[in-house]
Amino acid sequence: MRPVDEHVGEAVSLVERLTSESVPLEDAYRRVLAEPAVARDDGPPFDNSAMDGYAVRRADATAGATLPLAADIAAGSGLPDALAHGHAARIMTGAPVPSGADAVVPVEKATLGSDSVTIDVAPSEGAHIRRRGEDTRAGDEVVAPGTVLGPWQLAAVASAGYGTVSVTRRPRVAVLATGDELVDPGSTPGAGQISDSNSTLLAALVRDYGGVPVVLPRAGDAPGAVSATLAGIDADLIVTAGGASVGAYDPVKADLIDRGVTFHAVAMQPGKPQGLGLVDGTPIACLPGNPVSVAATFAVVVAPMMRRLLGVATPRGYTARAGSTWRTPSGRAQYLPAVVDAGGAVHPATPRGSQSHLVASLARGRLLAVVPASVDEVHPGDTVGLMSMSLEGTP
Structure with missing residues (x-):
């Protein structure tokens, strides 16, 4: 039997990373980043307040001190004037800290008067100030290529200043279930027939792994049915289920063994009978027909091919x-x-x-x-x- 690592190595060698395309950030969920997302400015781009409170000079803001209010500073209101000695400025979360201020006193640690504020608890140095560039500096790599863009990663890309992002093209994966015994899900199977779960399974797995499934009409067990179904397919990868073993009615093996596909007994369970190769230049992975075998061999063999197509690194064990x-x-x-x-x-x-x-x-x-x-x-x-x-x- 063929070792699993050897079989997977051949499978991965059949494919190459796909080209990239630019998409709006709102369309990039679960896409794979093709180029580094680099911060276009410092993050945050200015010192700003982490709390609703009062911007102060610590030398003035001793416990019990009452300071006249020089300004109200709201988020998005532009850069404020410098804070004069002996004064405080009311400031909202996210608003820029005026020059001269070296701490923010939260509202719950001060008492507001009509035009002044009394400091109840003296602040520590730099208290509640988010410093410019403490998250990222302009030019820093924020998200690495090959990253699958989930919500957190997309937020980081947006914070780096991107409205569009370069992602790897989604692989088109043709999926083909075979077998005269299969009928459409939801229909009533006749004698000796079962519902086709493999087409549904493979299409969903392709989507989970970042691809676009192209579900082909099922091929029966008659000679030539598989070749006829695959003729002219526009895909980056073909995955078949069933018909790859040593039985009398194994149409995938019968049709493809003389067309550049090699069949092996792979040392894994489930999923021993499998095939790999190129059909008219398109990589193909031929999986067994039982559903658990399909799921397992997809995870072991096809998933690394999908990661190679998308440029996603092999995960750690x-x-x-x-x-x-x-x-x-x-x-x-x-x-x-x-x-x-x-x-x-x-x-x-x-x-x-x-x-x-x-x-x-x-x-x-x-x-x-x-x-x-x-x-x-x-x-x-x-x-x-x-x-x-x-x-x-x-x-």
Whole structure:
């Protein structure tokens, strides 16, 4: 059997990072930053107040001192005049601190009069002043390329002065489920038929990993059906489900084995029968047909291809302790749909383990527990790997 690392290495070698495009910031959610976002000004761009209160000179603002109010300074009102000795200025949160002031006294630590303020608690040096550039300096890299832009990252890009941002083009991923036994979800299966969950699963996974799914019409088991369906496809990657094993009716393998696709028995469970190659120059990953196998092989094999297309770094590995006992397949790495309990321990998502047809286990699972091929059985307290089902790779 082919080692998993070798198979993944070949898969990643089939693809290259896509080109970039510029989009408005409001359209950049979950896109991948293609170029560094560099601060265009200091952040904050001026000293400003962190509190509603009174800008003062500390030398004047001793406890019990009463100071005449020289000004009201609101956020967005422009730069104020310098603060004269012996005076205070009422100031709002975010408003620029006048030159000469070296502290802000919060409103709850002062008593306001008609045209003066009495300091109840003397401030410390620099109290409640946000200094210019204490977050970023002009020219600092604020967000690195290859970052998936979530809400926090988008806020940082906006604060750096960007209204548009350069992101990697979304990969177009053609997904193809095969099998005469499949029928549309929601229809009534006939004898020997089942609902097609793989088309839905693959399309959703492609979206989760930053791509645009192109769902192709299902291909049956007749010779030539797969090739006919793939003819003229405009995609950056093709992913098929089913028909890649050694059975008498494996149309993906039968149609593509002479067209540049190589099929392997990969040392993983679930997901042993797989294929990789190029079809008319387009990279293709041929996955098994059982839904848990599809989910696992997508996470292990296709997800690294998606990250390469988008320019996202390989995520670091995570581990946790097992909270249950379960068997693992001899000589194959196991990728088990799993849940994590309140104490942080990992358990199989279903008591029946990682059997590849148990599609309901995917609804309960939140990640994959990864067990090396050298392990035959997992016991409570053992360390297992964790693999997420997200582009960022966080569990």
